[in-house]
Amino acid sequence: MQLAEQVDIYLDHLRAERGLSAHTLEAYARDLGFFLRHLQTESEPNLAELRAVFDAADEAGLTARSRARLLSALRGFYRFRLREKWITENPLDLIDAPKLPRGLPKALSEDDVETLLSAPETASPLGMRDYAMLQVLYATGLRVSELVHLEMTNLRLDEGYLIVMGKRSKERPVPLGTQANIALREYLASSRPLLLAEHGSSPFVFVTQRTGGAMTRQGFWKLLRGYALKTGIRASFSPHTLRHSFATHLLAHGADLRSVQLMLGHVDLTTTQIYTHVTRERLRGIYDTAHPRARR
Numbered sequence: 001m002q003l004a005e006q007v008d009i010y011l012d013h014l015r016a017e018r019g020l021s022a023h024t025l026e027a028y029a030r031d032l033g034f035f036l037r038h039l040q041t042e043s044e045p046n047l048a049e050l051r052a053v054f055d056a057a058d059e060a061g062l063t064a065r066s067r068a069r070l071l072s073a074l075r076g077f078y079r080f081r082l083r084e085k086w087i088t089e090n091p092l093d094l095i096d097a098p099k100l101p102r103g104l105p106k107a108l109s110e111d112d113v114e115t116l117l118s119a120p121e122t123a124s125p126l127g128m129r130d131y132a133m134l135q136v137l138y139a140t141g142l143r144v145s146e147l148v149h150l151e152m153t154n155l156r157l158d159e160g161y162l163i164v165m166g167k168r169s170k171e172r173p174v175p176l177g178t179q180a181n182i183a184l185r186e187y188l189a190s191s192r193p194l195l196l197a198e199h200g201s202s203p204f205v206f207v208t209q210r211t212g213g214a215m216t217r218q219g220f221w222k223l224l225r226g227y228a229l230k231t232g233i234r235a236s237f238s239p240h241t242l243r244h245s246f247a248t249h250l251l252a253h254g255a256d257l258r259s260v261q262l263m264l265g266h267v268d269l270t271t272t273q274i275y276t277h278v279t280r281e282r283l284r285g286i287y288d289t290a291h292p293r294a295r296r
Contacts, residue, residue, distance in 0.1 A: 031073035125191035132187035139180035141246035
């Protein structure tokens with residue numbers, strides 16, 4: 001069986017058995033396509049030929065992060081090949097991942113967050129929806145994909161939390177603050193029925209007026225960027241900005257990393273440790289304030 005056929009079978013496996021999103025599958029297909037195009041052999045590639053693929057990625061100008069993603073995709077593919085007994089050993093175990101820069105997440109100041117949250121015009125159904133979405137996003141730290149796919153059955157408003165379906169279909173409870181709870185209740189009571197007037201029911205919490213279905217990630221990002229421009233926020237902005245702000249502000253006000261990890265849905269605490277600079281700064285502030293010789 002040719003390698004290209006094995007790649008197709010592997011992608012079908014990811015789609016059918018792993019339940020990966022279309023966006024993730026597209027990334028896998030792109031990386032494995034690069035691998036096939038830059039192999040310099042038609043037989044089973046050896047270690048030197050695999051290294052040549054990564055040399056080609058370097059020459060093509062792929063960043064360290066992109067090369068690491070390529071290696072991750074290939075490792076998954078090779079583990080699948082071993083399981084299917086198409087190969088008997090995995091030469092990728094001898095290839096080290098490129099070192100990635102540890103950039104700090106971008107977060108808005110608390111004042112900028114307040115400005116952004118007040119940007120939607122709540123007199124209109126769409127404005128009320130947008131206001132509720134922004135309130136919930138900042139109050140919970142959800143990923144954008146988790147926010148737009150939130151369903152009515154996920155709401156526990158009387159108890160003050162949401163049930164979120166995260167990566168790998170893992171559920172997690174996330175607390176919902178009072179202001180976000182009130183904004184969400186107002187949207188559900190007044191605006192959502194108007195948005196669904198021509199469409200009937202929908203399982204999704206946040207719906208579009210045009211289709212009555214869930215908003216796309218891209219649609220929400222466009223909406224969010226529009227409000228940032230409207231309010232004159234000049235800080236670096238991305239779909240994860242409010243998620244990073246949520247984590248940064250929690251830690252700055254005394255939350256511990258483990259609690260933030262659970263709320264963000266990080267499988268590994270090391271992922272959450274990118275925020276340790278916040279706890280260091282908070283501890284330094286406490287020390288400077290409390291220690292009798294700190295300022296002498």
